[in-house]
Amino acid sequence: MFSRDALILAPMAALTTPALRQLVKDFGGCDVYFTEMISCAALLQRGPYEGFYINPEPEPERLVYQLVGSDIEKAAAAAGFLEERPGLGVDFNMGCSAPEIVRAGAGVAWMKDPGRARRLAAALRKRLKTKTLSVKLRVGYEDDFGYLSAFCRGLAEEGVDFITLHPRIKKEKFGRLARWDYVAALGAELPIPLVGNGDVKTFVGWALKKERYNPGGIMIGRAAARAPWFFAFLRRREKDPAFQMRVDLQAVALRFFELLPRFQPADFLKSRAQRFFSWFCQNLAFGHGLFVSINNGKSFEAVKKTVLDYFTQHPDARYKTEKN
């Protein structure tokens, strides 16, 4: 499937598009790429945008589709549909805590009912003959390790191949640090690999989490959105402690503007560009002003012009050296 050393691109709504995955690949790629979450119901209705959500590029053999939904039969049917497509696996989202998702009985709401979550896992397993089945989840509604552990062991008994833990409870945002000690403790109890996820932002943070918590792979989200070269940086730095990576930010921005229309429908271009640049701007010393202008952009073309004008007006901002 993948090694314990695997680097995995996280599912991020409106961000983990094939355009971001291709940018990651341009720099050398990662071991497994997720899609953003895909609604089971919309997929089954063959909505107008579903073809874009399930585009497996740029490395279909390393792609995991992430499903989100609240209904076991629909989820199983969606998995059956994806089973026939290129790809490495299908993941089910039991971690999303966005209020509209939880209200609909999806995302982390699955963690309220271990028995029903098991029935879902069993139904998905039945449909996935050639693809991996995985679940991405949080600690749960409460900080209760025993509950989490029993929940995950139940999923493993139903044939889930691996689990990704983002060790925060439902109500926690990014302010509080992820509980990586839970990755170590849960990983030691499970008969299947446990991927750790949360707050990996530097080489030192990555190396320390690998060493200290022994995860069965590490998933990275926001740092890869800020820096699609982050996986490549980690791998090179691992070999050479003195390694620093000089990145041409303007070239990355241009490449993103070229890729996005290739992989996304016209209706999505503005919002996807705004979402990506909200993270990318963190590379720029005075990125906040740019971020505000981007968010006020009225169209994809306007967002593009704002970004390109910025680099014309601030030639000194063009290069960044990734050191940490």
Ligand SMILES: Cc1cc2nc3c(=O)[nH]c(=O)nc-3n(C[C@H](O)[C@H](O)[C@H](O)COP(=O)(O)O)c2cc1C
């Ligand atoms: C903008 C954004 C969108 C996200 N969308 C999803 C999603 O679709 N499915 C999911 O399981 N998690 C989603 N997440 C959570 C991430 O996959 C990940 O668990 C979280 O960001 C912690 O990892 P990080 O610290 O490396 O970013 C999202 C996170 C962000 C920031």
